[in-house]
Amino acid sequence: xxxxxxxxxxxxxxxxxxxxxxxxxxxxxxxxxxxxxxxxxxxxxxxxxxxxxxxxxxxxxxxxxxxxxxxxxxxxxxxxxxxxxxxxxxxxxxxxxxxxxxxxxxxxxxxxxxxxxxxxxxxxxxxxxxxxxxxxxxxxxxxxxxxxxxxxxxxxxxxxxxxxxxxxxxxxxxxxxxxxxxxxxxxxxxxxxxxxxxxxxxxxxxxxxxxxxxxxxxxxxxxxxxxxxxxxxxxxxxxxxxxxxxxxxxxxxxxxxxxxxxxxxxxxxxxxxxxxxxxxxxxxxxxxxxxxxxxxxxxxxxxxxxxxxxxxxxxxxxxxxxxxxxxxxxxxxxxxx
Numbered sequence: 001x002x003x004x005x006x007x008x009x010x011x012x013x014x015x016x017x018x019x020x021x022x023x024x025x026x027x028x029x030x031x032x033x034x035x036x037x038x039x040x041x042x043x044x045x046x047x048x049x050x051x052x053x054x055x056x057x058x059x060x061x062x063x064x065x066x067x068x069x070x071x072x073x074x075x076x077x078x079x080x081x082x083x084x085x086x087x088x089x090x091x092x093x094x095x096x097x098x099x100x101x102x103x104x105x106x107x108x109x110x111x112x113x114x115x116x117x118x119x120x121x122x123x124x125x126x127x128x129x130x131x132x133x134x135x136x137x138x139x140x141x142x143x144x145x146x147x148x149x150x151x152x153x154x155x156x157x158x159x160x161x162x163x164x165x166x167x168x169x170x171x172x173x174x175x176x177x178x179x180x181x182x183x184x185x186x187x188x189x190x191x192x193x194x195x196x197x198x199x200x201x202x203x204x205x206x207x208x209x210x211x212x213x214x215x216x217x218x219x220x221x222x223x224x225x226x227x228x229x230x231x232x233x234x235x236x237x238x239x240x241x242x243x244x245x246x247x248x249x250x251x252x253x254x255x256x257x258x259x260x261x262x263x264x265x266x267x268x269x270x271x272x273x274x275x276x277x278x279x280x281x282x283x284x285x286x287x288x289x290x291x292x293x294x295x296x297x298x299x300x301x302x303x304x305x306x307x308x309x310x311x312x313x314x315x316x317x318x319x320x321x322x323x324x325x326x327x328x329x330x331x332x333x334x335x336x337x
Contacts, residue, residue, distance in 0.1 A: 009296060009330040010045040011323065014082055014195075014226045014307040017049065017059035017066070021259040021311070028059035031313045032066070033073055038317055040074040042324040045303065046110060047074070048082025054123025057259050064097040071105040080110025082191065082226070082305070083173045085118045086141045087133035092159060095148035098168045099161030106166070112191055113142065114173035139182060146170065171224075180204040184211025187219055194295060195228035195307055198279030205299040209335055224303035227295055230282045230310055231322040238282040241310050241319075243267055249277045262311045289326035300335030 015035060017028045036047050049066045052058040060066060063081035071079040084094055094111070102109040115138045117124040124133075136144070148159040149167045172183035175193040177200065183190035190208045194201045205223050212221040230245070232238035243266035250271060251258045281291040292304055308319045 008328040009301075009332055010303045011043075011327050011330075012046040012048065012078075012224065012303060012305040013039045013044050013320065014048050014050070014305045015060070016052070016307065016309065018260060018309045019057050019059050021261045021265070025059040029066070031316075032059075033070065034313070035317065035320065036070045036074050036077065036079075038320060040077045042321065043327070044077060044320075044324065046078035046080060046305070048080050048110065048112060048305065050082050051085050051088070051118050053088075053119035053127055055119055057257075064094075064101065067109065068101055068104070071101065071108055078108050078110050078169075079105070080168065080171075081112050082110075083112030083114045083171070085116055086113045086145065087115055087138065088118065088124070088127045091141055091145035092148055092157065095145055095159035096161055099149070099159050099166050102168045103161050103164075103166035109168040110171060111168035112171040112173045113145070114179075139186075142172070142182075142186065174204070176200060177204050177207045180208040181211050184208045184221070185213055187213050187215030189222035189224075191224045191226065191305070192299070192301070194225040194299070195279055201225055201295070202298045205301060206335070209300070223299070223301045224305050225295060225299050225301040226305040226307055227292065228277070228280045229288060229292070229306045229308055229319065229323060230280065231285060231288045231308075231319040232282075232315070233284065233322070235283045235287055238284065238287075240267065241315055242277070242280060242282045243271070244311050245280060245309060246271055246277050260309060260311050285322045285326045288323060289329045292323075292326075293330055296330060296333050300333050302332060304330070 015032050017032045019025055019028045039047055049060045049063050051063050052060055063084055067079050067081060098109060098111045149162055151158045170188055171191050172188045173191045175197040192201055192204050209221045230238050230242040232241055240263050243263050244261045247266045247269055248258055248260055281288060306323055308316050310316050
């Protein structure tokens with residue numbers, strides 16, 4: 001059966017290339033290639049990598065470079081940025097980079113754009129000074145980017161690689177109703193970071209659909225939600241594997257940033273009662289399917305993008321295998337008025 005004809009809701013991957021305790025950036029990036037190959041074989045729909053700067057626990061700093069490498073290593077996946085932080089870049093350069101990728105990998109490249117800084121202030125200032133990041137508003141930056149991706153015949157400046165239709169699919173990323181409003185008004189597909197702001201997901205996706213204005217004939221609202229998931233063969237093991245995530249969240253809240261420890265190490269640190277990682281879904285395949293369906297019921301999303309920051313690479317691969325095994329149990333929901 002062709003991927004496009006498979007029942008259920010499309011599943012995708014969001015991979016930050018996590019640098020865990022005892023590892024290094026090279027190993028993290030090699031693990032990303034390994035995971036992308038597995039996702040390709042399992043039938044995942046897309047594979048996105050983010051942009052972060054100066055964060056020692058994240059090796060994903062150069063999405064255009066990594067997207068090109070992953071697209072070359074895989075055959076079926078749509079590969080993209082989730083996302084390029086547009087204020088950090090000249091829109092022309094982004095259009096040229098992703099136009100080149102789209103020319104080399106036709107109909108497989110996504111360009112998600114966001115406006116978050118992407119790292120600590122000193123690192124972000126080193127990427128691009130604030131006066132340049134804010135010289136134009138974010139909507140103006142998006143408009144400029146789109147003008148390069150679909151240039152007028154008489155445009156004085158063109159992103160040459162995009163000519164001939166070599167364009168990525170553009171998505172707007174966000175974790176608030178403000179981003180949802182903008183995505184709707186621009187008529188762009190919208191990716192909501194449920195893993196960062198689970199409590200705002202339902203409202204944001206509702207606002208997006210209400211504000212949606214088609215940018216071209218026939219366009220309809222399109223949403224995905226990125227969800228943090230840890231799946232294992234049973235609920236207890238999944239909870240144990242998620243211990244490092246909870247410990248890292250707690251440490252950050254206490255002002256101490258750590259690399260993701262092993263579950264064995266995390267188990268030696270008693271954690272307070274309550275959910276230290278809101279929105280994290282853990283469990284056996286049956287439990288995860290039930291909880292992912294609840295997210296779909298709440299948001300009416302068309303697609304689920306899974307991020308799984310666990311310590312051991314083998315456990316991460318296994319989690320994605322188990323999530324893929326329940327894909328046909330997930331059903332799309334027609335959003336209410």
